[in-house]
Amino acid sequence: MIWNAFILALREIRRSVMRSILTTLGIVIGVASVIAMVMLGDATTAYVTNSISKLGSNMLIVRPGQDRHGPQGTDATAKRFTHNDIIAIRREIGGLKGIAPVASKGVQAVYGNQNYSTSIDGSDNDYFTVKDWVFESGRMFSPTELQGGKAVCVIGATIRKELFNDQNPIDASIRLGNFSCQVIGLLQPKGASMFGMDQDDLIVVPIRMFQRRISGNQEIAVIMLSANNASGIENIKSTITALMRERRHIHMGDEDDFNVRDLREVVQTLSSTTEMLTILLGAVAAISLLVGGIGIMNIMLVSVTERTREIGIRLAIGALEREVLLQFLVEAVVLSSLGGVIGMVLGISIGVGINLFFDLPFVFNTSIVVIAFLFSTIVGIVFGYFPARKAARLNPIDALRHE
Numbered sequence: 001m002i003w004n005a006f007i008l009a010l011r012e013i014r015r016s017v018m019r020s021i022l023t024t025l026g027i028v029i030g031v032a033s034v035i036a037m038v039m040l041g042d043a044t045t046a047y048v049t050n051s052i053s054k055l056g057s058n059m060l061i062v063r064p065g066q067d068r069h070g071p072q073g074t075d076a077t078a079k080r081f082t083h084n085d086i087i088a089i090r091r092e093i094g095g096l097k098g099i100a101p102v103a104s105k106g107v108q109a110v111y112g113n114q115n116y117s118t119s120i121d122g123s124d125n126d127y128f129t130v131k132d133w134v135f136e137s138g139r140m141f142s143p144t145e146l147q148g149g150k151a152v153c154v155i156g157a158t159i160r161k162e163l164f165n166d167q168n169p170i171d172a173s174i175r176l177g178n179f180s181c182q183v184i185g186l187l188q189p190k191g192a193s194m195f196g197m198d199q200d201d202l203i204v205v206p207i208r209m210f211q212r213r214i215s216g217n218q219e220i221a222v223i224m225l226s227a228n229n230a231s232g233i234e235n236i237k238s239t240i241t242a243l244m245r246e247r248r249h250i251h252m253g254d255e256d257d258f259n260v261r262d263l264r265e266v267v268q269t270l271s272s273t274t275e276m277l278t279i280l281l282g283a284v285a286a287i288s289l290l291v292g293g294i295g296i297m298n299i300m301l302v303s304v305t306e307r308t309r310e311i312g313i314r315l316a317i318g319a320l321e322r323e324v325l326l327q328f329l330v331e332a333v334v335l336s337s338l339g340g341v342i343g344m345v346l347g348i349s350i351g352v353g354i355n356l357f358f359d360l361p362f363v364f365n366t367s368i369v370v371i372a373f374l375f376s377t378i379v380g381i382v383f384g385y386f387p388a389r390k391a392a393r394l395n396p397i398d399a400l401r402h403e
Contacts, residue, residue, distance in 0.1 A: 012303070012331055013338075023299045024339030026292025027379065031343025031372045032350060033285030038368040039351030041278025043360035048270045050361065058097070058230050059130060060237060061261045062223040062244065078257055079248065080219035088247060089223070093239050095232040098126035102222040103210055109163060109203065110175040116162040120153075120176060120203045122210025128154075128187075130226040138170045138185030141206050149208030154185035156200035179213055181205065230264070237262060282368075286375070292339065293379035300332050300387035308394065315396040325392035332384020333377060340376030344369055 013020045065078030086101050103122040108115055121127065125140045138154065145152050153174070160169050169183045181203075190199040211218055225240070227233045237260050244258055304311070311324060348369070355362050 010334065013334065019299065020335060023295055024292070024335050024342070026288060026295045027336050027339030027376050028292075028343040028346060030286065030289030030292050031340050031376050032347035033288055034282050034372045035344060035347025035369055036350040036354065037281040037285050038278055038365055039348070039363065040354055040360075041274055041281060042363040042365050043351075043355050045271050045274045045278070046361045046363050048274060058227040058233055059263050060225045060227070060233065060240070061263070062225070062240065062258060063261070064221070064258050080221060081223055082218060082220060085244070085247060086220070086223065088243060089225070089240065092243055093236060095228050095236060097226040097228050098129035098224075100124060100126040100130045100224045101207055101220040102127065102224060103207060103215055103220055104222075105210075105214055107176050107203070107214070109159065111163040111172065114163045116159065118159060118162075118201055118203060120205060120210070120214065122205055122207040122214065124207055127204060127224070130224045133190075134188045136186045136188045137168070138183070140185060146206045146208065149206055149212050151179060151181045151209055151213070152184045152206065153181045154187060154204045155183055156187050156202045157189035158198055158200040159203055160186060176203065176205075177214065233262060233264065289375060289379055292376075293336070293383035296332055296335055296380060297383035297387060299335075300328060300384055301390070303331075304328065304387050304391045307391075311391050311394050312396050315394065321392040324394075325388045328388035328391045329381065329384050332388065333380040336376050336380025336384070337373075340373040343376065344373055347372070 062081070064080055081101070083101070086099060089099055090096075100123050104119055107118060107120045109118050110116075124146055127133075128135075128140060135154075136157075140154070141152065144150070153176070155169060155174075163169070163174060164172070169186055172183050173180045174183060175181075187200070187202075192198055205214075207220075225236070227236050241256070241260055244260075245256060248257060250256060314324060315321075348364075352362065354360075
C-alpha cells in the first residue's frame with residue numbers, strides 16, 4: 001500500500017513539475033541555509049582553535065599589570081620582571097617544558113639596499129620550545145652566544161622575504177638600528193594569527209644582547225611558559241601566581257600587579273562565542289524550513305481541491321479513508337524529502353565554497369546534515385497531514401458532484 005502511494009505521489013509530482021519545484025524551494029533553501037551556516041560556524045571555531053594553538057601548546061603568559069587588551073598588551077607603568085624571577089620559577093615550579101623571558105622593541109632592519117620596520121624579541125632557546133617554532137634552516141643560540149650576548153639572530157619567513165627575497169639568509173649580517181647582527185637561523189612560516197598579526201614578522205636575539213645593546217636595562221617584559229601536559233596547567237598557574245605574589249611582596253588582600261593568562265581561556269571564550277553565533281544563524285535559517293512547510297501545506301490543499309472528483313471516485317469504489325490519507329501524506333513527505341536531499345547537496349556545496357573562499361578549514365558535521373534532512377521530512381509529515389486529513393474526510397457523494 002505504501003509503495004502504491006509512493007508511485008502515485010511521483011506521478012502527481014511529474015504531472016506538475018514546475019509547481020513541485022516551487023513547492024520544495026522553501027525546503028531546499030531552509031536545509032541548505034542550516035547546513036551552510038553550521039559548516040561556516042564549525043569552520044570558524046576550528047580556525048580559532050588552530051590559530052591560537054600556533055602561538056604555542058599548553059602555554060601560560062605572565063605579564064606585569066592588569067591590562068588584558070590584545071594578545072601583546074602590557075601595562076607600561078607596572079613593575080617589570082627580572083632574571084631572578086626566571087631563576088625562581090625554574091627552581092620552584094616543575095612540570096614545565098620551557099620558560100622563556102621576553103623583551104621586545106620595534107627596530108629598523110637593513111640588508112643591502114632593503115630595509116624593513118619590524119620588532120625584535122630578546123629571549124633564549126626556550127622561546128622556540130614554548131612557541132612551537134620549527135627551524136627551516138640554521139640553528140638555535142649556543143650557550144656561549146647566550147651567556148656572552150653575542151650579536152646573532154634568528155629570523156622569521158617575513159623578514160627573509162622582505163630583506164633577502166629568495167636568497168639564503170644564513171650567515172648574512174643585517175643591521176638592526178645601530179649595530180650588525182649575524183643571521184644563524186630561519187624559522188618555518190606559521191602565517192597570520194587570528195588576531196591579525198603576522199607571526200613570521202620577527203627577529204629573535206639573545207636576551208643578554210638585547211638588554212645590553214637595545215633596551216639598556218635588565219627588565220623582562222613577558223614570561224612565557226609551556227607545560228608538559230594540559231592537565232598540569234591549572235596547578236602551574238596557581239603555583240606561579242603564589243610565587244610571583246611572594247616575590248613582588250604583594251600582601252594578602254591586595255590585588256596582583258601582574259596577570260597570568262592561560263591561552264585555553266582565550267580558546268574557550270572565542271569558541272563559545274562562535275558556537276553561539278552558529279546556533280543563532282542556524283535557528284534563523286531554520287525558520288525558512290517552516291516557511292517551506294507552509295508552502296507544502298498550501299499546495300497540498302490546492303491539490304486536494306483540484307482532485308476532489310478523483311478522491312470521490314476512489315472513495316466510491318471502496319478506497320478506505322486511511323488509504324486516501326496515506327496517499328496525500330506520502331506525496332507531501334516525498335516533496336519535502338526531495339527538497340531535503342537537494343538542500344543537503346546545495347548546503348554542503350555552499351559550505352565548501354565559503355570555506356575555500358575565506359581559507360577556513362573544512363569541517364563536515366554529519367549530525368547537522370542528518371538533523372536537517374530529518375527535520376525537512378518531519379515538516380512534510382506535519383504540514384502534509386492536515387490537507388491529507390481533509391481529503392480523507394470528503395463525502396464521496398459531494399466529491400463526485402464537484403466540478
